[in-house]
Amino acid sequence: MDARQILIIKHSWSYILLQSGQMEQMSALFYKTLFLDFPALKTLFHNDLAAQTRKFTDMMTFLVAHLQFPDELEGEMRALAQRHVAYGVHAVDYDLVGSVLLKTLARLLSERWTLELQTAWQTLYQTLSNAMQYNARQIL
Known part of the structure; x- marks a missing residue:
């Protein structure tokens, strides 16, 4: 990712954070779309969905906040991959989730x-997805 992509991702995420109720709407829309588009993925979520939506937005905020510090993200990507392996996430699931994330952000x-913003978010998601899948393969 280049500096411009990082900047416009941070700007767009800040816009979502600063809009009253937008963050809750984002999480709800993300999971609603995920389960409508890919109902089989619902079996991966055993916890309270309200708690899951908070975890999702907290993690997204952390990742966006640290984009210019990839070394700081490395440990988090390893831990996140470990959790996702334990949840039963497979490599194919990453593409499905990525498509829903982009659809949610676009809406x-x-x-x-x-x-330009779509390309930046696609690049970010692909980078994170690749890191998580790499770390998952190291675990398995």
């Missing part, structure tokens, strides 16, 4: 969702 950001 919430509406006219702010440009091709």
Whole structure:
């Protein structure tokens, strides 16, 4: 990821954070879309969905906040991969989740969702997904 991509991702995430109720809407829309588009993935979620939505937004906020410090993300990606292996997540699931994340961001950001922003988020997600899958393979 280049500096411009990091900047526009941070800006778009800040916009979501600062809009009243937007963060809760983002999480709810993400999981609603995930389970509608890919109902089989619901079996991976055994915990309270309200708690899961908070974990999701907290993790996304942490990741976006640390984009310019990839060394700081390395340990978190390893731990996140370990948790996802334990939950039963498979490599194919990452692409499904990524498509839903982008769809959710596009809906919430509406006219702010440009091709440049989409490309930046795709690059970010692919980078994180690759790191998690690499770490998952090290565990298995």
